[in-house]
Amino acid sequence: MKSDIELNINGTAKKIFVEQSKRLLDVLRENFLLTGTKEGCSIGECGACTVVLDGEAVNSCLILIGQCGGSEIITIEGLEKDGKLHELQKQFIDKGAIQCGFCTPGMAMSAYALLLKNNNPGIEEIKEAIEGNLCRCTGYKPIIDAVHSAVKELNDS
Amino acid sequence: MKKDFKYVGKSTPRQDAFEKVTGQAKFTDDYYFPGMLHAVMVRTKSSHAKILNVDYTRLLASAENIIVCDHNDIIGSKKVGPIKKDQPIFCYDKIVTPGDVVCMLVGGDIQELLQSRELVDIDLEELPVLTEPLKALDIDSPIIHSENGNNLINHYPLRKGNVEKGFSESDHIIEQHYSTQLIEHAYLEPEAVIAIPLEGKKGIKILGSIQNPHTTRKVVASVLGLPLTKVRAVQAEIGGSFGGKDDTMNILAARAAVAALKTGKPVKIKFGREESIVESYKRHPYNLHYKVGFTKDGLLKAMKIDITADGGAYSSMSPFVTWRTVVQATGPYQVENVCTDVKAVYTNNPYTGAMRGFGSPQPIFAQESLMDEIADILGKSPLEIRELNGFKAGSITASGQKLVDHDINLITVLNEAAIKSEFDKKWQLHRKNKKIKNFQIEENNNFLLSHNEFVEPNETIQKGIGLAVSYRGCSLGAEGIDAAAAYMSVQQDGSVYLISGLAENGQGLKTTFSIIAAEVLGISPDHIQYLEQDTGIVPDSGPTVASRSTLMGGGAVKNAAEILKSRLKEIVLNFWNVKNTEEIIFTENEILLRGDETKRVSFQEICSLAYSKGVNLAVIGWYKGPNVHWDEETGQGSAYFTYVYGCQVAEVSVNVATGEVYIDKITAVHDAGKVINKLGALGQVYGGVTQGAGYALWEEISSFDGKIKEDNFDQYLIPTSRDIGEIEPHFIEGEDIYGAWGAKSLGEPTLELTAAAISNAIKNATGKRFFNLPINLEEVLLNRKLKPTDLKRGSTN
Amino acid sequence: MIPEMIIKNPSSVEEVLQILSNHRTKNKIIAGGTDIIPGFHINSPRFTGIDVLVDINGIKEISQIIELDSYFSIGSSVTFSHLQASSLVREKLPVLYEAASGIGNKQIRNRATIAGNFINNAPCADSVPALLVYDAQVVVKSIENESIVSLQDFLEFPYKTILKNDEIITEIRIPKKNAHLLGSFYKLGRRRAVAISRISLAVLGSVENGIFTDFRLASGAITPIGMRFKEIESFILGKGIDRDLLKEVAVKTGSKILEVTGLRWSTPHKLPVLQKTLYQLLVNNFLENDEK
Structure with missing residues (x-):
């Protein structure tokens, strides 16, 4: 059934009239044209669709929009602020954490969610935060380095 | 001459990183076109059947908005394939594997299309199913493609010396059988393509997650019966490929194109993960039989090798994949007498084709296991046996090729890896010649342990170290024509367009090529705008495969940049009225005259001047590899014009109670020639090693009568961030005369060694050798695989 | 493929029970959805024909971990991340803490709930052995009834429990005498x-x-x-x-x-x-x- 749903996406209040059982992933991609969020498996195993929902990393393929009323959602498109890249994004670029780039948005959002909760995570905590984000290109090492460097940069500044 | 590089060899962030990290990069499914339709595939549940009748009556009666496309809509080739044309775009006579597609439903509403699939009535006559490649050539086996006469896709013999004589001169002869499994590329982005009909008689545009746009163009044109110029294939951002987005994508592009021309509208095909795994091709499972003779000193005298590769239902790249196998089957060792036979056969299994490694990980697993066994028999270390037999300058390969013209760095990489990992010390320390107590599960009927069969907690983790080496022929070799093009156009403001005929698949080619061009022209790489891959603007440069892009495409980019540079030099010569072009230096976006500090002009100014003088600053660079040759009858010849060398050392912890293997560390030493982008090269190693580890320990597509169980990432397990400890890459930069400053190949070498090194490490840790990949929980403890008896899933059931 | 359904977002258990008591529609509670939605995706027969999904994520009274005199009360919609983050769970119920920490991945643990895990009753549900050794009991409510059953009795067969369509689990109770x-x-x-x-x-x-x-x-x-x-x-x-x-x-x-x-x-x-x-x-x- 279609209904009105109000939510906040990347800091902006939105209201849409949409089929309630549509997945959050599809709403972001199709209704809001936020195509940075990717679909890789549809069952919550690959993490390519990860967004931050009320402060937590979630698989947007496993959430129906009818469950999201009143929520705050941050997608990869919301990381850049005032034309400035988030430190995580800068480090992803500098450390070679990106190859094909398909896992990158989800990966970055998992890392972002980690930093929301923990401003000084260690390597093991970083690995845990991205365990649900599969990457087939990078072997994870440059991604872990990037998150680790971002933590240092953010804490130093 | 040692050259000082400004950009080459440094770490340069990717050109496309900004778009990718902000979510702006557009992958195929991120595109939408007005009026665009979707298409869904109709498959059967059969692995082998004759198609008696396909009836759309029920479908057409209930779903008037749906358009059906099947083989009747194809004007040109109904079957395609890179070598043998045996794969139908839409099946019409037979089903030969469960991924097969009979027809496609096209419409605006995906849900409706999906639900309507069951309205297509397909009448089948089931045929006996062949899943055992070793039975494929038996007289009573079902024939998969009757036009082929039998199930043999290809057979490559290689004969060098006289193996019987070699065995008679040997002090020891050992024989071993190895097997490797079917695995999936598991690129994170499933297949997606859009076909867009162009106005009037312009033909069609294909936009997709395509590894080789020029191949796609060729296939689509042949299916549509159009000239090549009427099909324009453009690459969207591609979410990984690893060799996997070739044949499958070409066929999907052809299907979408057929539908687009039939409907007059853009048509998108987008696979979900299950569909991706079910229809796409995979890595060949191999059965390998090795017989090796050697002297008491460890010198290899003879090798007799028999290999059967499961090509699955279609030939795809099997002839090329297995050709690399026949060339490299003895490994990087000089062996006087060699007799190798490599066959690829048809079965009803999922078809197999190109995948990163391409016919090398399988024989490397066998031959590197074997080298350790020989060392063991003779009481030598893995290093000694390899140093003794390994290729050196002037060594002769199994195909009779003398290794010259480049640094033959096999022993160098071996020693470097041994030093960096402290191999010898650790290997001696962990070495276990005796069986570990209660490790192997002795299978009895009641499965219950007696009290002396337990493992104490402090004995449960056993550590080990192992290594593997390889050599790898660069680029296509005698597989095919080997040349590449690059188009470069300098604008009047000094900014530069660059594109090569090879494709960005995520590996970082755009950045690598930009660095090469920047180095030659003395401009910053960010002055170079790399264009999107488009068959309409750049010549066919062969496929982006075989780790050939840096070597071949890099050579072409360098050539283009050098042509431009010489044209610009002419301008500068006149501008300053000097004679000797040797003294003109391009550096840091400026042009200088050696020894005269007053002569300094910006790159931009000279470009502007050239433009005003009507100088052509757009060029096509070209690079053609030296000729190679191959004798199909004897398997002799100069297979590849140059080679790379690698050594990986694996350190593992084996839980002897459970069969778990954890990879503590991989030290990877590669001579890929000159490294162009350090950041990109490191990324290749990290990624390749991680894929290699998955191949060693976890990944396997098991099939029941050809049907796949592991059709999503809950069942098909690739490594996560927590599965591998440390990866430590090192580069040895051997000098070579080919390509751009001797930059060669790295993508595949990083993956091909890992499984063999891990297996040898497990042997070192436990005293037990493994012959069958993957070395999963059951293999470790039982020396066999246990297979579920049904296709049920885990938590969602 | 996700079928079209009505999704209701009650804010109290009372409201949930009202919705569930309507037997004219096939109702199903959804919390994390980490089993249900993959189930929709593969057209699992366990999740077909649902008319109304009752989303219980917004109900505060069933999302808390509380220490009471004789037992620990864990709300049925407590997520595994919540269990992991709870010092009470980590210190007093370490077996449950360990089980919770190893479930799925971070994103799954952020959504998947303790009750959802055992209501799905997959053989591999990790919360189950941990809760069983603690003698966990579950509180089952319907509009007419409230009962307390042991988890072992609650679990019936693989993928099947005694929970009826008009019932909800509100909390899991773990006797405090097990905490030492x-x-x-x-x-x-x-x-x-x-x-x-x-x-x-x-x-x-x-x-x-x-x-x-x-x-x-x-x-x-x-x-x-x-x-x-x-x-x-x-x-x-x-x-x-x-x-x-x-x-x-x-x-x-x-x-x-x-x-x-x-x-x-x-x-x-x-x-x-x-x-x-x-x-x-x-x-x-x-x-x-x-x-x-």
Whole structure:
């Protein structure tokens, strides 16, 4: 059934009239044209669709929009602020954490969610935060380095 | 001459990183076109059947908005394939594997299309199913493609010396059988393509997650019966490929194109993960039989090798994949007498084709296991046996090729890896010649342990170290024509367009090529705008495969940049009225005259001047590899014009109670020639090693009568961030005369060694050798695989 | 493919029960959705024909972890991340903490709920063995009734529990007298992270003067549903702890499992490994501690 749903996406209040059982992933991609969020498996195993929902990393393929009323959602498109890249994004670029780039948005959002909760995570905590984000290109090492460097940069500044 | 590089060899962030990290990069499914339709595939549940009748009556009666496309809509080739044309775009006579597609439903509403699939009535006559490649050539086996006469896709013999004589001169002869499994590329982005009909008689545009746009163009044109110029294939951002987005994508592009021309509208095909795994091709499972003779000193005298590769239902790249196998089957060792036979056969299994490694990980697993066994028999270390037999300058390969013209760095990489990992010390320390107590599960009927069969907690983790080496022929070799093009156009403001005929698949080619061009022209790489891959603007440069892009495409980019540079030099010569072009230096976006500090002009100014003088600053660079040759009858010849060398050392912890293997560390030493982008090269190693580890320990597509169980990432397990400890890459930069400053190949070498090194490490840790990949929980403890008896899933059931 | 459904977002248990009491529609509670939505995706017959999904994420009264006089109350919609983050759980219910930490991946743990895990009742549901050794009880409510049942009785068959369509679980109760016991959770997967359990085990007990004064053992993944091993538990009570006893417990457990499951394709690996890992788990939890 279609209904009105109000939510906040990347800091902006939105209201849409949409089929309630549509997945959050599809709403972001199709209704809001936020195509940075990717679909890789549809069952919550690959993490390519990860967004931050009320402060937590979630698989947007496993959430129906009818469950999201009143929520705050941050997608990869919301990381850049005032034309400035988030430190995580800068480090992803500098450390070679990106190859094909398909896992990158989800990966970055998992890392972002980690930093929301923990401003000084260690390597093991970083690995845990991205365990649900599969990457087939990078072997994870440059991604872990990037998150680790971002933590240092953010804490130093 | 040692050259000082400004950009080459440094770490340069990717050109496309900004778009990718902000979510702006557009992958195929991120595109939408007005009026665009979707298409869904109709498959059967059969692995082998004759198609008696396909009836759309029920479908057409209930779903008037749906358009059906099947083989009747194809004007040109109904079957395609890179070598043998045996794969139908839409099946019409037979089903030969469960991924097969009979027809496609096209419409605006995906849900409706999906639900309507069951309205297509397909009448089948089931045929006996062949899943055992070793039975494929038996007289009573079902024939998969009757036009082929039998199930043999290809057979490559290689004969060098006289193996019987070699065995008679040997002090020891050992024989071993190895097997490797079917695995999936598991690129994170499933297949997606859009076909867009162009106005009037312009033909069609294909936009997709395509590894080789020029191949796609060729296939689509042949299916549509159009000239090549009427099909324009453009690459969207591609979410990984690893060799996997070739044949499958070409066929999907052809299907979408057929539908687009039939409907007059853009048509998108987008696979979900299950569909991706079910229809796409995979890595060949191999059965390998090795017989090796050697002297008491460890010198290899003879090798007799028999290999059967499961090509699955279609030939795809099997002839090329297995050709690399026949060339490299003895490994990087000089062996006087060699007799190798490599066959690829048809079965009803999922078809197999190109995948990163391409016919090398399988024989490397066998031959590197074997080298350790020989060392063991003779009481030598893995290093000694390899140093003794390994290729050196002037060594002769199994195909009779003398290794010259480049640094033959096999022993160098071996020693470097041994030093960096402290191999010898650790290997001696962990070495276990005796069986570990209660490790192997002795299978009895009641499965219950007696009290002396337990493992104490402090004995449960056993550590080990192992290594593997390889050599790898660069680029296509005698597989095919080997040349590449690059188009470069300098604008009047000094900014530069660059594109090569090879494709960005995520590996970082755009950045690598930009660095090469920047180095030659003395401009910053960010002055170079790399264009999107488009068959309409750049010549066919062969496929982006075989780790050939840096070597071949890099050579072409360098050539283009050098042509431009010489044209610009002419301008500068006149501008300053000097004679000797040797003294003109391009550096840091400026042009200088050696020894005269007053002569300094910006790159931009000279470009502007050239433009005003009507100088052509757009060029096509070209690079053609030296000729190679191959004798199909004897398997002799100069297979590849140059080679790379690698050594990986694996350190593992084996839980002897459970069969778990954890990879503590991989030290990877590669001579890929000159490294162009350090950041990109490191990324290749990290990624390749991680894929290699998955191949060693976890990944396997098991099939029941050809049907796949592991059709999503809950069942098909690739490594996560927590599965591998440390990866430590090192580069040895051997000098070579080919390509751009001797930059060669790295993508595949990083993956091909890992499984063999891990297996040898497990042997070192436990005293037990493994012959069958993957070395999963059951293999470790039982020396066999246990297979579920049904296709049920885990938590969602 | 997600079917079209009505999604309701009640803000109280009362409201949920009202919705569930409407028998004209097929209603299903959804919390994390991490089993239901993949189930929709593969057209699982377990999740077809649903008219109304009742989303219980917004109900505060069932999303808390509270310590009461005689028991810990864990709200049914408490997520695994919440369990992981709770110092109460980590300190007082370590077996549950360990089980929660190994479930799925971060994103899954952020959504998946404790009750959802055992209501789905997959053999590999990791919360089950952990809750069973703590003698967890579940509070089941319908518009007319409220009952408290033991988790073991609540679980019926694989993928099936006694929960009726008009009922909801509101909380899980864990008796506080279990909080002082030693124990741990063990899981064997094919991968280090994000792995479906092939074997899961939970042990809990106490040893005084070298003698077992309390002991509980539960399994998951290797049995059709998570289960306790009462015969073995009583066998061990009062016995002096030594390696032979622990081996005997492991073999008896293996024997019981074989009796329950019969021979499966995985038995040649799982059963010996189960015995070996159970033995090690017991040594690590009870023997080594005792020897210290």
